[in-house]
Amino acid sequence: MATESSLRFAAQSDIMTSLLAVVNLVRTGQATTRPEIGRVTGLGRGVVTQRIDQAIELGYLEDGDFAPSTGGRLPRSLRFRSERGRLVILALGALHLRVGIATLDGTIEDDAHRYWDITQGPVATLEEAMSMAGELLSRVDEDRPIWGVAVGVPGPVDFSTGRPVAPPIMPGWNDFDIRKSVEERFGAPVWVDNDVNLLALSERSRRQVERLDLVFCKVGTGIGAGFLSQSHLHRGVNGAAGDIGHERVADSQAVCRCGKTGCLEAEAAGWALVREAGRAIVEGRPTSLAEVTGDPEGLTPEAISLAARDGDALAIELVQRSARLVGESIAGLVNMFNPAVIVVGGAVSAAGEIFLAEVRQRVYELSLPLATRDLAIVRSVGDAREPLRGGAEMVREQLFEVTFPRWFADGHPTIESIRGLAISGA
Structure with missing residues (x-):
């Protein structure tokens, strides 16, 4: 038989749960009027009024403008006090x-x-x-x-x-x-x-899709991926999910900064492109990149991407090779994870279609038809x-x-x- 204290605790817990739900419904815009909150939560009108009054007293909510009428009096909307x-x-x-x-x-x-x-x-x-x-x-x-x-x-x-x-x-x-x-x-x-x-997570907030399966692959100084499964970020048990920069590249002998040999980063990341561009310049290969080597901040992944977009042959070669290797790793993710969207960002991807076209080609060559049937591979919006x-x-x-x-x-x-x-x- 339930004791009086256990019943009181259960009642308090129910109040807290419904109060949190009301605040979050308004905060996320899912329900912003009292009638909407009642419909979504199933709470009675009196209970909804109590919870809203409590949320206003605690400083989370306040009354806003009148919302469009659905019949009868105009309902007053509520707003979350995001400026607090x-x-x-x-x-x-x-x-x-x-x-x-x-x-x-x-x-x-x-x-x-x-x-x-x-x-x-x-x-x-x-x-x-x-x-x-x-x-x-x-x-x-x-x-x-x-x-x-x-x-x-x-x-x-x-x-x-x-x-x-x-x-x-x-x-x-x-x-x-x-x-x-x-x-x-x-x-x-x-x-x-x-x-x-x-x-x-930025992509999730921008797209506002209820159940989003997405991979964000960043190819900058390093290489990594972020996974959204049904809009939930997947970090893995220790936070190491998505560390694709240290997958093995076949036949590679390049030493990675992690201490291992043959990592994807050691062949395709921004620092690897800078390394290879420096070697090519020393060997005397014609390239506009030679003009920036006198500046300590000149030879960067961004500089190589921009040179590729401007038609520099060496830069295009480096960027396309990076894209092919990255595309092979992404193809493995597509087969295992079956996302709806692959978003590619980072300094190396700033080369635009020169980079993205190679990634797409490798993904579609190496992935299963069903996994790519509804797949979109796009560049990030590039907003800083x-x-x-x-x-x-x-x-x-x-x-x-x-x-x-x-x-x-x-x-x-x-x-x-x-x-x-x-x-x-x-």
């Missing part, structure tokens, strides 16, 4: 730093960028990125608290701890506690993920804010879909409520 807090995004690349500030609905309010070599190490890199974010925050008048921080890095990450794990192009970063360093600076919960996962939008999407997902019950009653998230006292003190 801020999100900070630190998108760290191999050769770039990009930081941004976003509202709680994922809108990027401001951003900044600078060139940076991530091999300078975690302390200097994070300090520079956090300083850039601090400058952005100082330019905003309103004193809104930071609710969460995203950090994207170009290497494998243990998502549960926020620590990179033997990242090949990030010397000195192995097992560095990124999360702790950034939480101490901003006083807000931090999530750290692989940069390609953030790009996949993509990793920022993906970072905001990742934090919003963690705040409102994963940890919301832990801090909802407090009105805002804290490190302690997200991590738990035992974890945060560990």
Whole structure:
């Protein structure tokens, strides 16, 4: 027989569940009026009114404009108060730093960028990125608290701890506690993920497809992939899913920066193209790339891609070979994963159709007909804010879909409520 305390706990749990559901329905735009909320949740009119009043009192919702009538009085819409807090995004690349500030609905309010070599190490890199974010925050008048921080890095990450794990192009970063360093600076919960996962989440937010099966393949200084299965990001048990840059290339003897021989990155990534372009220039091959070798920042993956688009023979040769090898790896993903969309991004893919045509050809040659029947292979939109939008999407997902019950009653998230006292003190 149920005790009075157990019944009271069950009732409180039901109230919390329905309250969270109401806030999230309004936040995501699935239901924004009281009648819509009642229809979606199945809650009675009186209960809906109570939950909305509680959500307004806690500061999550407020009344908005009148919605179109479906008969009878005009219903007043509700809006999620996305301006109550801020999100900070630190998108760290191999050769770039990009930081941004976003509202709680994922809108990027401001951003900044600078060139940076991530091999300078975690302390200097994070300090520079956090300083850039601090400058952005100082330019905003309103004193809104930071609710969460995203950090994207170009290497494998243990998502549960926020620590990179033997990242090949990030010397000195192995097992560095990124999360702790950034939480101490901003006083807000931090999530750290692989940069390609953030790009996949950016695609999800842009496409707004209910059940999206997508692979985002980034071919830049390194090579990696992010997987969306039915719109859910697949990180794998330890966060290593999608690390295709270290698949073996047949007959390759190229030494990879991970220490192994014959990795895809060692043959097709941006740093491999820079290496081969440098060798060709030393050998005296005619190329416009020779003109930029005197500049320390001149011979880059971006420079090679642009030269290919301008018709440089050496650059085209390098880009097409990279695309063929990447296409072979993607073909394996298509056969195993059967996505609806392959999105190709990154500095090397900036060569456009020169790169993409080769990828398509190899994928269709090597994949099963059924797996490619409805497959689209496209380039990313190339928006420099993509990793920022993906970072905001990742934090919003963690705040409102994963940890919301832990801090909802407090009105805002804290490190302690997200991590738990035992974890945060560990």
